[in-house]
Amino acid sequence: MKLFDHSNNSAFVIFLGATAALGGMMFGFDIAIIVGAGPFLIKHFALNDLGLGWAYSSLLFGCILGAVGAGRLTDRYGRLRLLLCVAILFIVTSIATGLAPAFPLFIIARFIGGIAVGGVSVLSPMYVAEVSPSSIRGRMCAAYQLAITIGILVSYCINYALRNQGEWNWRWMFLSGALPSLLFFAALLRAPETPLFLFKSGRTQEGRDLLIRLMGKEDAAIEAAQIEESLLPTCSKIAMDRKTLRRVLIISFVLAILIHVSGINIIIDYAPLILKSVGWKIDAALFSTFVIGGINFLFTLISFWTIDRYGRKPLYIIGSLGMAFSLVIILVTLWGGKLDGAILLGSMALFIAFFASCIGPVFWTLLPEIFPNEARGRAMIVPVVTQWVANALVVLLFPLALHRVGKLPTFGFLACMSILQAVFVWRFLPETKGKTLEEIENHWNAIQDSKA
Numbered sequence: 001m002k003l004f005d006h007s008n009n010s011a012f013v014i015f016l017g018a019t020a021a022l023g024g025m026m027f028g029f030d031i032a033i034i035v036g037a038g039p040f041l042i043k044h045f046a047l048n049d050l051g052l053g054w055a056y057s058s059l060l061f062g063c064i065l066g067a068v069g070a071g072r073l074t075d076r077y078g079r080l081r082l083l084l085c086v087a088i089l090f091i092v093t094s095i096a097t098g099l100a101p102a103f104p105l106f107i108i109a110r111f112i113g114g115i116a117v118g119g120v121s122v123l124s125p126m127y128v129a130e131v132s133p134s135s136i137r138g139r140m141c142a143a144y145q146l147a148i149t150i151g152i153l154v155s156y157c158i159n160y161a162l163r164n165q166g167e168w169n170w171r172w173m174f175l176s177g178a179l180p181s182l183l184f185f186a187a188l189l190r191a192p193e194t195p196l197f198l199f200k201s202g203r204t205q206e207g208r209d210l211l212i213r214l215m216g217k218e219d220a221a222i223e224a225a226q227i228e229e230s231l232l233p234t235c236s237k238i239a240m241d242r243k244t245l246r247r248v249l250i251i252s253f254v255l256a257i258l259i260h261v262s263g264i265n266i267i268i269d270y271a272p273l274i275l276k277s278v279g280w281k282i283d284a285a286l287f288s289t290f291v292i293g294g295i296n297f298l299f300t301l302i303s304f305w306t307i308d309r310y311g312r313k314p315l316y317i318i319g320s321l322g323m324a325f326s327l328v329i330i331l332v333t334l335w336g337g338k339l340d341g342a343i344l345l346g347s348m349a350l351f352i353a354f355f356a357s358c359i360g361p362v363f364w365t366l367l368p369e370i371f372p373n374e375a376r377g378r379a380m381i382v383p384v385v386t387q388w389v390a391n392a393l394v395v396l397l398f399p400l401a402l403h404r405v406g407k408l409p410t411f412g413f414l415a416c417m418s419i420l421q422a423v424f425v426w427r428f429l430p431e432t433k434g435k436t437l438e439e440i441e442n443h444w445n446a447i448q449d450s451k452a
């Protein structure tokens with residue numbers, strides 16, 4: 001690939017991708033640190049099922065506000081400035097959550113921390129997509145998903161290491177998040193704004209210089225011309241884009257719901273509680289998270305090899321069907337009345353393997369890819385906010401569903417949603433592998449023209 005003929009260029013691209021991916025690490029850390037802290041929070045704050053659901057989901061409701069705010073503000077203030085603000089929020093809320101003296105203050109701190117997570121879920125994938133050449137954009141966006149899995153795995157390690165460290169152990173779990181937050185902030189201080197935002201804000205020469213540094217003079221000239229053309233405010237283009245954008249928004253909206261109602265955060269967040277419900281002790285249940293986290297990490301690595309080779313659409317279909325198969329194994333186990341923890345853990349690990357190698361990296365790669373340059377920041381509000389709402393509701397209601405509706409109907413619903421996800425992607429999602437962001441925009445416009 002031409003990009004790697006210029007070692008300085010490739011090193012710079014990798015640095016920028018790694019910097020934005022640190023936001024993904026904090027995303028994963030803040031989402032998963034509650035897994036180990038949850039059993040101790042139940043005891044410390046005397047929580048019932050609904051209280052436990054709020055402890056787990058309060059961050060996710062904050063994510064909704066963070067995603068809306070970031071999506072609305074990024075086209076005005078840029079990707080980099082908002083990422084710096086998000087990094088500061090990560091630092092402050094990690095400390096505030098760990099030191100919270102009462103449950104309402106804990107919930108408030110987690111909610112504000114969710115604003116940071118929601119913001120980074122919009123900004124980091126967008127940043128990576130806009131600084132990455134099309135030939136490696138899939139792998140660069142997969143690095144963001146890999147960073148999320150690293151954050152999850154690190155949080156699991158911290159949870160297990162602190163499980164027997166007295167009544168303050170859950171506090172240290174949250175306080176430990178301040179250190180990677182500081183690293184994220186320090187790396188952002190050396191990063192530039194994205195070329196697209198520089199062009200949009202009239203800083204054209206800065207944008208051209210940055211493109212040259214990212215991909216060399218020849219490719220930079222082509223990319224600059226495509227960016228300028230995509231930003232032209234012609235009347236016919238705006239009218240066409242409104243129709244096209246409506247279609248893309250509907251597709252992204254449905255994908256954002258399906259990715260969570262098919263069960264990923266139930267497995268990530270509640271694996272220890274599920275295993276405790278079939279008789280596992282707390283130490284063994286927490287240790288099982290290493291299996292979940294390790295599988296998540298290893299199979300996300302596989303996506304680096306597959307996402308730009310086999311494409312987004314085939315992976316999404318295979319991953320969805322694989323997740324459904326894993327949930328069916330759980331269903332059969334529950335139907336037979338043999339609540340075997342080893343089989344449940346193996347099924348959950350298989351579920352994570354399909355999600356990590358196929359769904360997670362592709363979803364966060366597709367979101368910034370499928371929207372037009374002129375509206376990307378605002379348009380991404382819809383799927384990102386939708387997936388946080390779906391995520392929050394699923395995590396909030398799962399303890400109630402598990403204990404009141406029952407294990408069998410709950411996991412049966414998840415399996416049906418995984419199958420529906422595969423069917424929807426097969427029917428409505430185009431392939432974006434190897435295409436520039438401007439070529440993808442033209443593809444959507446061509447579809448709209450054919451329907452006109």
